[in-house]
Amino acid sequence: MARISVPTTARLPSTLRVDSTNPAVQKSLSRLSRESLISLALDWLDDGSLPNAIPFLQRADDEDEDPDDIYPPCQSPDELRQLYLEMQQQKGSKRDVISRILEGDWRHGLTLYQLAMGDLAYFEQNPTSQKWSAYQILPLLPPSRNGEDEEILKVDRKSLTIPRFHPSTFLQNLQNQVLPDVKTHYQFHRPKDLPVLILRIFVIDSPYTTNLALSSRDGSGTAANFDSSRTVYIAFPDGVPALYVTKSQSTGSTSSGESKSLQSLIVDGVPKALSRPRERYTLKSSNLTSRNLDAILEKKGSGRTNSAGGGWSIYSDEKKKQSPLDTVLPTPPLSRESSDSSIGQKRGAELTPVQRAAKRAKVIAEARFGESGIVTDGRGIERVEIVLQDTFPSIRALAGDDDYERDADQTGDENRNTKRRRSKIDAVIREANSLDDDDDDVVMEDAEDAEDSQTWTPTIKISFQGAHVWAGVRQLVEAGIVDGERMPGWMTGEDGVTTGIVRHGRIRGHKGSGMT
Structure with a gap:
């Protein structure tokens, strides 16, 4: 009589088998290398994993062997384990190992436990x-005592x-x-x-x-x-x-x-x-x-690096034990220590302006990025998306107030229309600048929104893509393409986000991440 299956809320058991001819099983094993497949089979044959990955073995009462069987079954797990250990020392193809697993030792199917170990082995192989x-x-x-059931x-x-x-x-x-x-x-x-x-x-x-x-x-x-x-x-x-x-x-x-x-x-x-x-x-x-x-x-x-990004990364090294609160006193220029250190040092040739600029750019990059943003550190971020919501700079911000008044006095009658347009723009800007622009105070967020609504704010989206985004930005600073002195802090990766909104020069969290 067939067993009756009843719907239940329990989870799937690890011993539940999937047929070896299932394309999902073949796909899971084909992603692994030959060495990973043999190591995975040995893990299945381990004493701790064997109850959830029982192989196909020869029965004790079955003495007749099938002559057409390409992979005759072994008599015990120890014998099968020794077989895979010998395969590690031999050369061969990955297809032979997969065929041995699916058509020989686990021909009756792989369990969910084995498939899970296969996926995790692929993660170890490809992090x-x-x-x-x-x-x-x-x-x-905690919820309030008089709160409703749907209280947030x-x-x-x-x-x-x-x-x-x-x-x-x-x-x-x-x-x-x-x-x-x-x-x-x-x-x-x-x-x-x-x-x-x-x-x-x-x-x-x-x-x-x-x-x-x-x-x-x-x-x-x-x-x-x-x-x-x-x-x-x-x-x-x-x-x-x-x-x-x-x-x-x-x-x-x-x-x-x-x-x-x-x-x-x-x-x-x-x-x-x-x-x-x-x-x-x-x-x-x-x-x-x-x-x-x-x-x-x-x-x-x-670790300490989650709060010390960019140039602050020099303080995250536990071996150096540096702190930004440490008092660092410079050596006097005419002291004995400075004179002794300068003895025996030959003065090199003077650098050309191009070499001096390149050296300064590298020093600035080291100061802004510290020990982060290195190509070979193995901690690369592949994609960073930033939306700029800063207001468009005004005419007075682009040119000084004195230069603006001087230009206004020198304009003739033919430029009165242009002068009138500028005065209207300045009136809007003066009204917007009357608000307090303190970004550190959370209470002033409504005032900032009102200011942005009265000025023109273009929608600009910046997307960085690559194998190591912050290392690429650091190389741009070292090459002099990006001005490292005027570069904002979020371009060094010190905020630790890959998606954010920049307002008033500072990055904010996107979709309620809690950043300020």
Whole structure:
């Protein structure tokens, strides 16, 4: 009698197998190199992973071997493990290893646990394969006693509480936020060289947790449900109330609307899973997006570099232990230390004006960027988008007041119309400048909006793209193309954002990131 499958709210078990002929299985393994495939097979045969990745072995009562079998089954996991160890020492092609896995040792299919390990092995092989977005975990104020059910809780800026993270409890709470007609599979992974804990979430549209969840809808013999499956990664950094979320990766043709809804469901469900009674949290975007997880850890991690970007990076080195509050006294020019240091030094040839300008540009670049923005540091940001909302400079700002009055006195009768137009512009500018232009005071935001509404503010969008954006800007400063002395601070990457709005020379957060 066939088993009866009942829809349930449980998650997919790790032992649930996917047929080896499924195109998703072949795609997952073909992305890996030969060395990674053999190492992955050895991880499956490890004693800790073996219950979730049982290979196809020869039965004890089955003494007859199939002569047409290209890959005869082994008798024990130890024998199979020794076989893959010997393959490491031999040369061969990746296709042979994939064929050995899918048609020989795991011919009855791969489990969801094995597929998860394959995707995580691909991430280890290609760290920039995912696009991460950083989020802050912020505490919320407790609801009021007389508040309504739909009361919007505000962020508690004065609270210093941080959420406690326990993997099993977190998954249990997160599973309660998943819809009943959707099934998920979770897998934790700890990278070798990064201080983060990565959670892989595999989502499939099915109400069942049995083989029916991976069954075929069109009768072709393959798991057609994989066409609508999505995978999301969440990284929990060590020692900081933040997390990083990737965009959902679809196996088949999934619309962008479903991917965005899945990501919004994750962003809404994660803080609820972290919350406890009388201790609620929310996620807030940090406006930092990159494929380089190491770069995000530098800006939004637990180290000192997240608050010391650009030229301030010289104070983030824990070995030097420098501080901007340290008192640095210059050496007197006629002291014994300065005279001893100058003895034995030959005076070099005088530099040409071009060489002097190039040397000064390098010194300015080092002062503005410090130890950041280096091409070989491995912490490159690929894309930065900034919107300028500063008002257009007035005529008095472009030319001095004295020059403007002198030009006005020298104009003749034929230029009276031009003079009248300038006076109208100046009247608008004088009215706008009568407002207080203090950007540091949050109360003056309405006054700034009123000022901007009375003056012309062009919409200018600046987009930087490349393998390492800030390293490229630093090279432009060193080449003298960008004036490093007048360059704003946000062009050095010290704000730690990839999307923002610049008003009055300072960068603001985009879409409520909390930046000032």
